[in-house]
Amino acid sequence: MIEKLSKHFSHNNQNIAIQSDTETLCYAQLTKLVNGLVIQWRQQGLKPNDIIAVELENSLDFILCYLAALWGGYTIVPVNSELPDRDKEYIIDITKPKLHIKAAPSRTTSEINISPVISKTYLIAFTSGTTSKPKGICHHINSLLTSAEEFNEATGINQTCRMIHCLPMGYMAGFLNTILCPLLTGGCVVICPQFNALTALTFWKSAIQLSGNTLWLTPTMLMLLNRLGASQETKAWINDNISNTFVGTAPLPLAVKNKFEQIFGVNCYESYGMTEILFISTNSKYTKEKKGSVGKLLANNTVRISPISTTLDENDEGLIYIKSNTIYTQIITDEELSENNMSALFETGDIGKVDEDGYLYITGRKKDIIISGGKNLSVRAIEETIYNIKGVQEVAVIGEHNELWGEIAVAFIVSNNPIDKQQVIKHCEHHLIKEAVPKKFISISALPKSSTGKIQKQLLKEKLTDGVL
Structure with a gap:
């Protein structure tokens, strides 16, 4: 699986890999920078499987760290720079990294062709901790690549993709969805300002200037863009250039989806996933549009609906359990380190159903x-x-x-x-x-x-x- 990613990283690939408002890198240039960072870390005494925590703003340097960790065989712990200090300290305390990067590392290039070194754990992604302390979800690189490939195949993402990246790079969606998916196909990551109430005002301007063609947004982002609207000129550009608008990370209210599609004239494709299991299902231009569905199950996922003794059972709804080969390997907290049983069913905590065509519907949360x-x-x-x-x-x-x-x-x-x-x-x-x-x-x-x-x-x-x- 790693070969499908690394084939794009060669010294003669001139296709654009990363673009921002200040710099453009082809795959050949990116490869040399990644090699240089791996050598730099080796010279600092880091060995394969050592843990590196990266606490940076969205940037090319954050992407370089992700890729250098993969090529060098290190375990990367992305730390969202916007987290409260107590959460940052907690993450560092329980992962105990050998290196904690808080400022962009010096960039050096190397002509040495380094092949990726597979580590036991490539990524420890921490949940947002909305109800408790953040949990560290450990993933092998093969799980991430498998999930990304299946999402790409289901949605048609290919080398023409210019993924507008405005999600926090310190979270799973900011890596898997908007970095790994486009790079796995030889596409381009277009780094726009991280989305917030202020940058929303210039969101479409940035997308136009950088010629993006694929969006990954959250429901909250859609809500704000709906309120702001856009000029007729901008709407015309969106219709001519945006090929896919994906929405995930939280439930998408139907009214919000309908309003976005009405205002901007493009379809929203809702997906469903979890940090623990990665992509589970998705809608796309190749699937039937079914009201309220989060799409067709991806190939590696099987679902079991466990009825619960409530009125919800009347519609064949129940607790959703998933069996997947892209599930986490371990979960780290300050209380325990739990191993995953790959053959076991994972309780998602969501309530829903699956129809006869394999479309998944999420109707609520167990805790809600x-x-x-x-x-x-x-x-x-x-x-x-x-x-x-x-x-x-x-x-x-x-x-x-x-x-x-x-x-x-x-x-x-x-x-x-x-x-x-x-x-x-x-x-x-x-x-x-x-x-x-x-x-x-x-x-x-x-x-x-x-x-x-x-x-x-x-x-x-x-x-x-x-x-x-």
Whole structure:
């Protein structure tokens, strides 16, 4: 598998591999820089399987570190520079790297042709820690390459891909989705400013200047781009140049997807994956569009739906278990190091179903189920309903303890204008069963999110419990 990646890294390949607003590198130039960094680390005394932590902003240098770790046989620990100091310290403490890179390493080139050295663990990717301390998910390079290849084949990513990279490079999606996938096919990584509320204002300008043709976005990014809109000239460019718009890392509300497609005139292809298993399923231009589906299962994944004794079973829904040959090898925490049993089923924590054509549907999270009046309620179904109300920008629903009902649904709403509570209640009553209609509606200026755009519902629960909201 590694040969499929390394064949592009030769001293005579002049195809563009990396491009930013300040520099352009072909594969031949990139190869020499990678070789130079491997030699530099060897001269510093690093040996194969040694751990290297990389804490950098999105940059060519971060990509060089990823590739040099692969070529040198090292284990790389990407550290998101936007994490709180306590989380950074925690990651460094439990991984104990031999080298901790906080500034761009000096660039040197080498004509020596270094072949990749396969290490026991190539990548330790830490989860965002939205509900607990971050977990270190260990992966072998073969799992990452297999997952990337299957995603590329399912979606048609090839050497013509110019992947617009605006996700945090310190997380799995910022490596697997937007670096490894395009480089595996001989495509190009187009480094744009990391997406945030400020850079969103110039997002399309950067994409146009760098001639990107493939997008990888999160639902939060779509929401913000929807609000900002675009000029007719920009929309025309998007229609002429963007061949794929992939969306993942968090559930994509149907209303958000529909609005993006309506505004910008391109289809959004939602995928489903986890740091522990990598890509699981995806939509693409080659699959049928099925409302609410996260796409067809990729070839290496098999799914088992385990029924749960709730009203959710009525639609053949249940807990999703995955068996995959791209699953993690170990999970590291400060309490234990757990080995993975490759033959075992992995509980995703998601609830959903698979239809007769092999399309997967995610309808909720096990931890998000609200038990009210003896009935189990899907949080996602409630959120999807509220998203369809005009003026609602974002919504998060959580369960609050209630002496009479056990739990009640509480909806936090971000909106353009003050929400008419009676209008919201009437809308919910029309689309939801009685128990699922939220008993509280709280207007909030912004929802707390991790750096990858995932809503931190635990923080909302804590504020609600503490009486802050």
